[in-house]
Amino acid sequence: MRPVSIRGRGAAHDPPNRFEALHVEPDPEVPTGDPEDEQVGPLTRFYRDATRSIIATNDSPDIPFGASLNPYRGCEHGCIYCYARPTHEYLGFSAGLDFESRILVKVDAPELLRDALSARSWKPEVIAISGVTDPYQPVERRLALTRRCLEVLAEFRNPVSIITKNHLVTRDADVLERLSAHDCALVNISVTTLDNRLHHVMEPRTSVPAKRLAAIETFARRGIPVRVMVAPIIPGLTDHEIPRVLEACRDAGALGAGYVTLRLPHAVAPLFEDWLDRHFPERKQKVLNRVRSIRGGRLNDPRFGDRMRGEGPFADQIRSLFRATCRRLCLNERNFSLNTAAFRRPARGSQLGFFDE
DSSP: OOOOOBTTOSOSSOOOOTTOSOOOOOOTTSOOOOTTSOBOOOOOEEEEOOOSOOEEEOOOTTSSOSEEEOSEESOTTOOTTOTTGGGGGGGTOOTTHHHHHEEEEOTTHHHHHHHHHHSTTOOOOOEEEOSSSOTTSTTHHHHOHHHHHHHHHHHHTOOEEEEESOGGGGGGHHHHHHHHTTTOEEEEEEOOOSOHHHHHHHSTTSOOHHHHHHHHHHHHHTTOOEEEEEEEEOTTTTGGGHHHHHHHHHHHTOOEEEEEEOOOOTTHHHHHHHHHHHHOTTTHHHHHHHHHHHTTTSSOOOOTTTTTTOOSHHHHHHHHHHHHHHHHTTTTOSOOOOOOTTOOOOOTTOOTTSSOO
């Protein structure tokens, strides 16, 4: 009997929180409906995040930014493979349905960002939005926290790099255009697959592939640097799409590309295995065996230098195919370094731009 899926959700249950002693399991004797049908999942709940700092820093050698900003914790997009899922366990939640349906909102993010950039201790550097969860998940349409943070960054001319799976980012093209005028903006659109059926079950509340390509077109047309992130590449499931994805994104106007190979840290591994059982049982062992082959026999290898790419013959094949396709398509020929020299600290209450040009 095929396991039940939940409409609009990537996960189908809440696995135990590794930090909690107690866990509630549904009673298997209680009927949940026809397993051939998608079930209705939990409603999304939003909670106020009272954090008093907004810029996170890291010194990881395989992350291309040192500072990042995340307006939301948890992500309603529900991507089943999301490496950020285990971060919800630190909050007392589960990495499964909780991660997708219990979202913490940093309502003071724009004000906290302004305070941080105004401090004399701040040395201008690229801020990535976002390094963990998507800054353009559905609730952003209503709350506009990411947009308001971008407006602060534009006010200070602090460079920003965005990565998202959501076409909603095009709403903020006007602010990004202002930043781009000072070489202070880079947009990365994540495109995992062009297969609509796979997208529907793997990334249930993200923009469809065609809308992501349209987002790339929008930024290219407005002269805002835009790249594609083929992330994650799932060995045995999406790796064959690499040339097609890169070509479609190049044709849409992407100037560069990057990739990350699937990572399955902590609770993500059993969630992903369960997802394969529900949607691709015939491919499950092939996919998991390929993942193990690039992760030293495990489903996750957290070592710096290897965790983003993997190692071994299959990892080498992915790397070679990706690089060869980028060369053929003339991707990554441009330097995407962002400018920090334009940074300014406007006086509080000043009419920005009036005397500063």
